[in-house]
Amino acid sequence: MITLAITSQKGGVGKTTLAINLAHAFARSGRRTLLVDSDPQGSVGLSLTRQSRHLSGFYDMLGNPSVSAEKIIVPTRLPTLSLVASGHSSAYELGGGSMGVTLHRVRCFLSEVEALNYDVCIIDTAAGLFGATADVLSAATGVIVPQQAEPLGVRSVPKMLEALARMRVVNPQLQVLGVVLTMVKKELPESLESADALRNLLPPEMVMQTVIPRDDLFIKASARGLPVGVMEDGAGALAIFESLRTELERRIVPPNPQRIDYAK
Numbered sequence: 001m002i003t004l005a006i007t008s009q010k011g012g013v014g015k016t017t018l019a020i021n022l023a024h025a026f027a028r029s030g031r032r033t034l035l036v037d038s039d040p041q042g043s044v045g046l047s048l049t050r051q052s053r054h055l056s057g058f059y060d061m062l063g064n065p066s067v068s069a070e071k072i073i074v075p076t077r078l079p080t081l082s083l084v085a086s087g088h089s090s091a092y093e094l095g096g097g098s099m100g101v102t103l104h105r106v107r108c109f110l111s112e113v114e115a116l117n118y119d120v121c122i123i124d125t126a127a128g129l130f131g132a133t134a135d136v137l138s139a140a141t142g143v144i145v146p147q148q149a150e151p152l153g154v155r156s157v158p159k160m161l162e163a164l165a166r167m168r169v170v171n172p173q174l175q176v177l178g179v180v181l182t183m184v185k186k187e188l189p190e191s192l193e194s195a196d197a198l199r200n201l202l203p204p205e206m207v208m209q210t211v212i213p214r215d216d217l218f219i220k221a222s223a224r225g226l227p228v229g230v231m232e233d234g235a236g237a238l239a240i241f242e243s244l245r246t247e248l249e250r251r252i253v254p255p256n257p258q259r260i261d262y263a264k
């Protein structure tokens with residue numbers, strides 16, 4: 001199973017949007033996909049299921065060894081896509097998690113998910129590299145960094161990638177898959193300039209060819225609790241996330257090839 005964390009240092013850059021729509025693209029391609037919300041704000045669940053506040057989820061599993069993956073996985077209308085909501089995070093937020101224990105719980109959870117025959121697990125995280133996000137990164141096989149195409153934001157990206165590369169000391173299987181430019185506005189010179197600036201700052205292979213355009217359809221989709229690709233007029237967005245999925249699949253080195261049946 002491949003486990004992809006969607007992470008950024010800054011908030012509001014499009015992590016949750018990327019996580020939802022990428023999970024949808026993997027699921028449409030036939031991969032059994034689990035979308036996990038590890039953000040205490042609970043955006044994925046809020047977006048995709050109206051009742052997410054009542055669902056047990058990721059934080060219930062972290063805090064209680066008797067909460068198994070099977071108990072918190074919720075099916076969606078797409079048979080190959082399931083999700084795990086954020087759940088009840090207040091105890092974790094008040095007390096914090098002790099690093100060793102929560103990392104162990106994250107690893108147990110991912111082993112259970114793999115045993116349930118999922119091919120791909122996509123984990124949306126809260127901004128920053130601390131707390132539960134550090135544990136997710138210590139257990140994931142890959143990480144993707146969405147970055148808003150705006151001039152001030154891009155300068156901090158190399159430091160972020162260095163910090164992620166250092167996570168490989170704890171987790172040697174972590175592949176830093178690269179940066180995805182989000183909210184790109186083609187008619188705005190500053191937006192294109194910041195995309196070019198990022199490509200100049202980083203090794204070329206670190207920036208995905210596929211970029212996510214700024215489009216009000218994303219806001220409409222999240223208001224309706226849907227991946228953007230299933231919206232009327234969503235065909236363009238569907239093609240973009242499909243292109244991102246194939247680009248990522250070319251880069252991903254399967255951590256455990258025996259278990260991934262790509263022929264499916």
Ligand SMILES: Nc1ncnc2c1ncn2[C@@H]1O[C@H](COP(=O)(O)OP(=O)(O)OP(=O)(O)O)[C@@H](O)[C@H]1O
Nearest residue numbers: 011012013014015016017127183213214215218219
């Ligand atoms: N490509 C896009 N075009 C237009 N709006 C977008 C796009 N991507 C995301 N948005 C909007 O921008 C806002 C922030 O996006 P999102 O919630 O995905 O970011 P985030 O990084 O997950 O934020 P947080 O750090 O708070 O979790 C949302 O209102 C979302 O609908």
Ligand SMILES: [Mg+2]
Nearest residue numbers: 015016039043
């Ligand atoms: Mg989010």
